[in-house]
Amino acid sequence: MEHELDRGIAVVRSDDGVYDVHLDPGWVVGGGVNGGYVLAVVGNALRAELTDVGQPDPLSVSAYFLTPSRPGPARVRLRKVRVGGRRTTVAASLVQDEDGFEVERVSLLGVYGSLGEPGEVERQVPQPDLPPVEECLDASDASEEFLRAAPLLQRFGTRFDPEHAGWRTGKPSGQGVVQGWFKLADDRPLDPVALLLVVDALPPATYDLGRPGWAPTLELTAHVRAKPAPGWAIVRHATHNVSGGQFEEDCEVWDSTGRLVAQSRQLALLPR
Amino acid sequence: MEHELDRGIAVVRSDDGVYDVHLDPGWVVGGGVNGGYVLAVVGNALRAELTDVGQPDPLSVSAYFLTPSRPGPARVRLRKVRVGGRRTTVAASLVQDEDGFEVERVSLLGVYGSLGEPGEVERQVPQPDLPPVEECLDASDASEEFLRAAPLLQRFGTRFDPEHAGWRTGKPSGQGVVQGWFKLADDRPLDPVALLLVVDALPPATYDLGRPGWAPTLELTAHVRAKPAPGWAIVRHATHNVSGGQFEEDCEVWDSTGRLVAQSRQLALLPR
Numbered sequence A, B: 001m002e003h004e005l006d007r008g009i010a011v012v013r014s015d016d017g018v019y020d021v022h023l024d025p026g027w028v029v030g031g032g033v034n035g036g037y038v039l040a041v042v043g044n045a046l047r048a049e050l051t052d053v054g055q056p057d058p059l060s061v062s063a064y065f066l067t068p069s070r071p072g073p074a075r076v077r078l079r080k081v082r083v084g085g086r087r088t089t090v091a092a093s094l095v096q097d098e099d100g101f102e103v104e105r106v107s108l109l110g111v112y113g114s115l116g117e118p119g120e121v122e123r124q125v126p127q128p129d130l131p132p133v134e135e136c137l138d139a140s141d142a143s144e145e146f147l148r149a150a151p152l153l154q155r156f157g158t159r160f161d162p163e164h165a166g167w168r169t170g171k172p173s174g175q176g177v178v179q180g181w182f183k184l185a186d187d188r189p190l191d192p193v194a195l196l197l198v199v200d201a202l203p204p205a206t207y208d209l210g211r212p213g214w215a216p217t218l219e220l221t222a223h224v225r226a227k228p229a230p231g232w233a234i235v236r237h238a239t240h241n242v243s244g245g246q247f248e249e250d251c252e253v254w255d256s257t258g259r260l261v262a263q264s265r266q267l268a269l270l271p272r
Helices: A004-008 A035-050 A144-149 A151-155 A192-198 A205-209 B004-008 B035-050 B144-149 B151-155 B192-198 B205-209
Strands: A012-015 A018-023 A057-065 A072-083 A088-098 A101-113 A121-123 A177-182 A217-224 A233-238 A246-254 A260-269 B012-015 B018-023 B057-065 B072-083 B088-098 B101-113 B121-123 B177-182 B217-224 B233-238 B246-254 B260-269
Touching: A004 A035, A018 A035, A035 A057, A035 A072, A035 A088, A035 A101, A035 A192, A035 A217, A057 A192, A057 B057, A057 B101, A057 B217, A072 A101, A072 B101, A101 B057, A101 B072, A101 B101, A101 B217, A144 A151, A177 A205, A192 A217, A192 A260, A205 A246, A217 B057, A217 B101, A217 B217, B004 B035, B018 B035, B035 B057, B035 B072, B035 B088, B035 B101, B035 B192, B035 B217, B057 B192, B072 B101, B144 B151, B177 B205, B192 B217, B192 B260, B205 B246
Parallel strands: none
Antiparallel strands: A012 A018, A018 A072, A057 A101, A057 A217, A072 A088, A088 A101, A177 A233, A217 A260, A233 A246, A246 A260, B012 B018, B018 B072, B057 B101, B057 B217, B072 B088, B088 B101, B177 B233, B217 B260, B233 B246, B246 B260
């Protein structure tokens, strides 16, 4: 049985350094296709390109979002910037045709390698202390309007920490944190490419500051630190610096064993 | 009077999208030229290119370090990925000739714009509570060997917080923090391009974990959040996640008014 995400990020090599993809409407949020999903699509094309050389895993990926992606056909264009024995640095773009022109949606640089077996953790940020999954809140409790604007919520099995889920009922905590348990709705196991999606899967931390709405990402860098173990992950979004019409949002992902497997930071524009 | 940094990051436009530069030996640390200095060189070429359109400031810059930069001539090649009325996304590389071939040292993506006058801060990470400048420690107290390996220390007027400067005498705090007061040695005022240097100017936070030595950066993303006010800045480096032979290092820079003006995160390899 094919999982939703695998169908959504499938790539077909059509030329040297070019992969055809199809952005699925199920991953729309607000006015465009979710940035994390687009990142996973590009990340999957890079995985396909670099698996043969034993470097299938995104160690770091920095994406600059240029124009909103639309559901439908798209292409990933990639270029190897530097090929190394242990790591390869890559440049990639996701492009779509619009009125007969090729328009770039996302441009990224990344370094791929092999994460291997998770080794020892010398030091890490502890995961937040969440209530049990069954005491956390399902996104399906959100308003109908909210769900209509964000069909991608139905792709996830997110259970939000009630302490930071007041945005669902107009009572944000004011702390700038959105966190909860995370899995994909159809139980597809998480892997390094899926983590590129996970770091941009929750509502922006600005929801918890009483500033709901779309927060366009200028830049997002994700570091995948280890292969995730199966089971529920924990995801935490937090913003600490809000000024000049911008905010940064840090995301951390821990797998079911409590290991930090990914972290990301994005610079985004405050919702109007 | 020309300041050291301005001489070091001077660019001369030589062709469409090409700037000639000269990497100064005064900015060497360990086996190569300091990454933050290289970032400021590239950032200055981008500033030169985008000043005419009123977008001289780096809002976000993501650099992937490919090969060690050497003192001597170099070129910055840049390309506008997307030109907007308020922001322009750019790709750039710093290259050097080596045995008759052009070798890429650093590849980056960034978004430039105008920081304008610093507006209201809605929320920010408070600056650390440091002892007064005169009670903090000058890098010139470091061992001769240390200073020989790092001539760039003489470009800075850093005063290290004694609580996290135990690496100078083999007694690290174990907290993974290196912080202090910062200015350029010749009192050149900080500006957005200089902040690209500042975020990589202190020794790696791993020094404070008892793991001194060169920590090669794979990726560094800097967000410049506001124009810095003149005077002593405060810089803090911290690492929270050390595993799999890698660590992330977060850097925050506050200006003399206490405003957070830049933050960065890098993914680096642990010193051997």
